Amino acid sequence: MLRFFVLIGLVVVIALIVRSQMIPESFGDLGHFRADAVEEAKRFEPRHLGRDVCADCHDDVAALHVKDAHARVECESCHGPGATHVAADGEGGIIRPDGKAPCLVCHQLMPARPSVFAQITPEDHYRFVGVEDPEVDCIACHDPHEPLFMDRDLRTARLHPLIHRCRDCHAGRTDETLVRPPGHPEIFECDYCHADIVDGFAERPHSEVRCTTCHLFFRESDFAGRMLRDSDPRFCLLCHREAEFRSDDAPPGIDWPAHREDMADDTIDLDKRCVDCHQDRIHPLQTRTAVGSEE
Amino acid sequence: MDFVFPNELNVTWTVMIVLYPYITGLVAGAFIVSSLFHVFNKTELKAVARFSLASAFVFLLFAPLPLLMHLGQPQRAFNIMITPNFSSAMAGFGFIYTGYLIVVVMEIWFVMRHSFIAQAQGSGLVAWICRSILIGNLHEDDSTRAADHKMARFLAGLGIPMACLLHGYVGFLFGSLKANPWWSTPLMFVIFIFSAIVSGIAVLIFHYMIVAKLNGWKLDQPCVRSLTRYLWGFMIIAVSLELLEVMSIAYKQTEEWEVLYMLIREKLFIPYVVLQYMVFSLIPFFLLGINSLFNLRDRIANAMVWTAATMLLVQVLLMRWNVVVGGQLVSKSMRGFTDYFPGVWEKEGIAMAVVIFTLPFGILWGFNKIVPLFPDVVARGGTTGEGE
Amino acid sequence: MPHDRNRSRREVLKMLAAGSGLLVFPIGTLTASEPEASAEGAHKPYWAYAVDTTRCIGCCACMRACRDENDVPEGVFRTWVERYRIGMDGEVKVDVATGNDHVFEPVGGEVAKAFFVPKLCNHCEKSVCNQVCPVGAAYQTDDGVVLVDSKQCIGCGYCVQACPYGSRFINPETHMADKCTFCYHRLDKGLAPACVHTCPREARLFGDLNDPKSKLSVLLRQRSYRLLKPELGTHPKCYYLGLDREVI
Numbered sequence: 007m008l009r010f011f012v013l014i015g016l017v018v019v020i021a022l023i024v025r026s027q028m029i030p031e032s033f034g035d036l037g038h039f040r041a042d043a044v045e046e047a048k049r050f051e052p053r054h055l056g057r058d059v060c061a062d063c064h065d066d067v068a069a070l071h072v073k074d075a076h077a078r079v080e081c082e083s084c085h086g087p088g089a090t091h092v093a094a095d096g097e098g099g100i101i102r103p104d105g106k107a108p109c110l111v112c113h114q115l116m117p118a119r120p121s122v123f124a125q126i127t128p129e130d131h132y133r134f135v136g137v138e139d140p141e142v143d144c145i146a147c148h149d150p151h152e153p154l155f156m157d158r159d160l161r162t163a164r165l166h167p168l169i170h171r172c173r174d175c176h177a178g179r180t181d182e183t184l185v186r187p188p189g190h191p192e193i194f195e196c197d198y199c200h201a202d203i204v205d206g207f208a209e210r211p212h213s214e215v216r217c218t219t220c221h222l223f224f225r226e227s228d229f230a231g232r233m234l235r236d237s238d239p240r241f242c243l244l245c246h247r248e249a250e251f252r253s254d255d256a257p258p259g260i261d262w263p264a265h266r267e268d269m270a271d272d273t274i275d276l277d278k279r280c281v282d283c284h285q286d287r288i289h290p291l292q293t294r295t296a297v298g299s300e301e
Numbered sequence: 302m303d304f305v306f307p308n309e310l311n312v313t314w315t316v317m318i319v320l321y322p323y324i325t326g327l328v329a330g331a332f333i334v335s336s337l338f339h340v341f342n343k344t345e346l347k348a349v350a351r352f353s354l355a356s357a358f359v360f361l362l363f364a365p366l367p368l369l370m371h372l373g374q375p376q377r378a379f380n381i382m383i384t385p386n387f388s389s390a391m392a393g394f395g396f397i398y399t400g401y402l403i404v405v406v407m408e409i410w411f412v413m414r415h416s417f418i419a420q421a422q423g424s425g426l427v428a429w430i431c432r433s434i435l436i437g438n439l440h441e442d443d444s445t446r447a448a449d450h451k452m453a454r455f456l457a458g459l460g461i462p463m464a465c466l467l468h469g470y471v472g473f474l475f476g477s478l479k480a481n482p483w484w485s486t487p488l489m490f491v492i493f494i495f496s497a498i499v500s501g502i503a504v505l506i507f508h509y510m511i512v513a514k515l516n517g518w519k520l521d522q523p524c525v526r527s528l529t530r531y532l533w534g535f536m537i538i539a540v541s542l543e544l545l546e547v548m549s550i551a552y553k554q555t556e557e558w559e560v561l562y563m564l565i566r567e568k569l570f571i572p573y574v575v576l577q578y579m580v581f582s583l584i585p586f587f588l589l590g591i592n593s594l595f596n597l598r599d600r601i602a603n604a605m606v607w608t609a610a611t612m613l614l615v616q617v618l619l620m621r622w623n624v625v626v627g628g629q630l631v632s633k634s635m636r637g638f639t640d641y642f643p644g645v646w647e648k649e650g651i652a653m654a655v656v657i658f659t660l661p662f663g664i665l666w667g668f669n670k671i672v673p674l675f676p677d678v679v680a681r682g683g684t685t686g687e688g689e
Numbered sequence: 690m691p692h693d694r695n696r697s698r699r700e701v702l703k704m705l706a707a708g709s710g711l712l713v714f715p716i717g718t719l720t721a722s723e724p725e726a727s728a729e730g731a732h733k734p735y736w737a738y739a740v741d742t743t744r745c746i747g748c749c750a751c752m753r754a755c756r757d758e759n760d761v762p763e764g765v766f767r768t769w770v771e772r773y774r775i776g777m778d779g780e781v782k783v784d785v786a787t788g789n790d791h792v793f794e795p796v797g798g799e800v801a802k803a804f805f806v807p808k809l810c811n812h813c814e815k816s817v818c819n820q821v822c823p824v825g826a827a828y829q830t831d832d833g834v835v836l837v838d839s840k841q842c843i844g845c846g847y848c849v850q851a852c853p854y855g856s857r858f859i860n861p862e863t864h865m866a867d868k869c870t871f872c873y874h875r876l877d878k879g880l881a882p883a884c885v886h887t888c889p890r891e892a893r894l895f896g897d898l899n900d901p902k903s904k905l906s907v908l909l910r911q912r913s914y915r916l917l918k919p920e921l922g923t924h925p926k927c928y929y930l931g932l933d934r935e936v937i
Contacts, residue, residue, distance in 0.1 A: 030840070030841070033825070036831070037828060037829075038825045038828070039825045039826070039827075039828030039838060039841070040825070040838050040840065040841055043828065043836065043838035043839075043840065043841070044830050044836070046838075046839075046840075047836050047870060047873045047874065048873060048874050048876075048877050049874065050874035051874070052758070052872075052874060052875045052878060052880055052883075053757055053758050053883075054754060054757070054758055054875075054880070054883045054886050054887060056880065056886065076889075078889060078890070078891060079889040080886055080887050080889070082754070082886070082887055083748075083750045083754075083887040083888075083889050086753075086757060087754070087757045087758065087883075107792075111748050111749070111750075111792055112746055112748040112889060114795055115795065116747065116793065116795050116803070117774065117800045117803040118747055118772050118773070118774065118793075118800075118803035118804050118805050119746045119747060119805070120743060120744065120745075120746065120804075123746050123890070125746075127795075
């Protein structure tokens with residue numbers, strides 16, 4: 007019996023000695039884990055490097071990018087991680103988005119998307135701007151680095167109280183012509199404050215255009231957002247540029263270079279914006295004088 | 302009701318983790334039967350006392366195998382003893398298992414020392430093995446026999462709480478997970494222990510009757526009758542507890558019941574409601590009840606008891622399946638269920654499960670070659686074990 | 690560059706504190722990633738995460754970025770975006786863009802309410818996964834990040850079962866537990882987690898709770914938020930702004 011107990015005792019003692027030798031180094035230094043693991047976890051190289059790294063080579067694109075609607079979108083959100091591209095001195099290793107699909111990843115109309123976010127279905131959008139060829143890509147009109155030709159930096163845009171519209175809550179896109187049911191809280195539609203502008207709007211050629219289509223609104227908190235008035239000619243041309251893939255009638259196409267030459271012939275100031283001549287087709291600009299124009 | 306968190310589409314704990322508590326349950330149950338004889342002097346169980354101890358031992362040897370098969374990094378298995386994190390219920394496994402294994406090995410050594418010495422005489426492989434087991438000490442007289450007996454009794458007593466711990470801890474491991482509504486109940490610990498005892502007694506009856514039939518032995522009828530009554534009693538407790546668990550959730554009608562009701566109605570209706578309760582609990586309940594309350598003719602009684610025992614073996618397996626797999630079918634989103642059924646030839650598939658479950662029986666056969674597990678039967682030339 | 694950004698934020702914050710009643714986040718501060726703020730400071734950062742569900746557009750750039758940054762195999766997710774569509778009859782439909790490119794397809798049908806909810810590891814203060822790891826492979830750093838030691842993990846899957854949020858999984862390539870690390874390898878290099886970095890809508894925010902001036906701390910003081918499954922006592926560190934009651 008003694009031999010048996012000695013044997014079992016020996017096995018246990020050996021097991022305990024082996025066990026104590028096998029505890030990894032640094033185990034227990036910071037808690038019940040291998041302290042070295044923390045440093046090991048930091049060792050991987052980041053693959054998404056950030057726009058500042060991109061700007062080292064692509065400063066022209068970066069400069070365009072920061073002042074337009076995609077200002078907050080990181081380069082790598084669309085182009086994928088840049089580490090391989092940088093390591094290869096700019097040879098490959100980067101995604102070049104192609105076709106409509108990459109744009110629609112964000113901008114496809116979905117009820118789950120916040121209604122303040124710009125979203126379309128290609129069919130409706132193309133009908134709206136008169137594009138006849140469904141194969142046309144988004145980049146035929148929109149440069150993804152400068153999608154809306156905003157004429158001022160988003161950061162310097164005016165603060166504006168939040169506009170609540172029906173579909174902000176009713177994301178199912180209920181018909182906006184529905185009357186407000188009794189007892190429903192007040193909704194701040196644009197005409198609530200800007201009735202003088204909106205009054206004649208329905209009779210003018212832009213009656214189908216939503217206010218926020220041109221007056222881009224960026225919600226920033228529960229209370230306010232940034233309101234932009236875009237009047238760069240290129241912004242108007244997003245809809246009105248004459249192109250082989252779109253119909254002439256709706257919206258009317260303009261042969262921009264020719265129009266510009268005409269104006270030059272008529273000795274009109276080429277810094278003028280479209281709205282300076284065509285405001286009667288949009289809405290009266292009487293509430294505030296347009297920036298930079300002294301009528 | 303169809304949303305599953307994307308990482309839950311694949312079930313993490315497979316049929317191997319169903320098998321593990323099943324096997325430890327057999328260990329605990331079989332060990333408790335042997336202890337009923339060694340500690341509580343239930344002499345009618347003498348016929349299966351050795352057999353049950355040896356069964357507990359071989360099942361215990363194979364209990365970690367399904368775990369090793371399941372581990373993603375099996376070569377690191379000993380981390381559980383090298384750097385155990387005692388805030389985790391699982392960290393106890395290594396120590397509880399090793400401690401219990403030592404107790405069972407010692408118990409076998411002391412209970413069977415007499416037989417080992419008998420077999421160690423002469424030459425040949427068996428004798429050599431027995432001499433190594435005895436570490437060369439073949440001395441035996443009345444005083445050593447008395448000491449062995451005392452030691453065996455002490456170890457058998459010590460083994461009962463350890464068996465409960467080894468198996469109950471598995472129940473605790475499930476029952477203590479607050480993330481899973483199907484598992485999270487303190488009853489789990491107790492349910493596992495009682496179902497373990499049921500499966501342990503059932504496997505002894507199942508195996509004993511088959512061995513007896515194959516060898517043409519007459520069954521030790523008082524022993525069988527005693528086992529039958531134990532099995533009936535313990536299965537009533539086990540099934541009551543299992544029902545109590547689900548009934549209390551159902552009656553409380555808490556938020557989680559909505560998803561668990563769907564689980565029982567849709568996903569587990571066949572294995573849980575129909576098979577575990579209606580078929581494999583109810584039928585053995587009646588079969589064993591009849592045999593516990595009435596004296597039937599041996600032939601009929603034995604057939605009924607064997608059927609009941611076999612069915613209860615399946616019942617406990619189903620219970621393990623419904624707990625382990627069932628709990629993982631419910632998404633933690635509480636909005637849907639995933640699916641799982643093991644493939645046959647996978648690393649953690651059915652074939653492997655069958656192999657792992659069959660191996661202990663083979664080892665038991667080998668064990669019997671070294672030391673006879675039914676000494677009384679063999680000693681009488683295979684006639685009978687009557688008149689103990 | 691980081692220094693400039695910090696300075697500008699501080700100035701703006703001072704300005705705000707000086708009495709401007711307007712509760713508005715200057716855009717410049719929102720674009721800044723947080724980590725560098727504390728790397729320079731003397732105090733220890735304590736990282737946390739916020740998700741503004743009212744901003745998420747479900748583009749899943751975060752999922753793609755996470756996959757690319759951390760080599761996450763197909764079929765398992767360190768982060769994901771759930772789409773909830775609640776019908777007029779109150780029926781809730783939820784799905785996840787689990788495909789190869791992680792892109793949501795538009796689906797028809799009228800909805801009363803619909804929104805996206807990004808999910809990831811909550812890096813709980815009292816994380817269950819740490820508690821249940823039998824070998825000390827799951828741990829929490831002193832800056833509040835829950836990590837897995839890939840040299841210690843045995844791949845038992847207990848942590849996967851214990852996590853109430855489905856954030857952990859067994860990596861099919863390494864056969865070990867895996868999860869969101871808050872991109873721990875980026876933090877000390879002054880970079881935000883890849884998902885925060887690539888989110889075009891700043892629906893995902895990351896920052897230092899120990900710094901009362903951090904974007905995250907300010908945000909949590911100003912807006913109401915919810916935690917996921919707070920009743921489980923895990924003390925999650927992902928704060929959900931504007932979260933609907935249907936989300937668990």
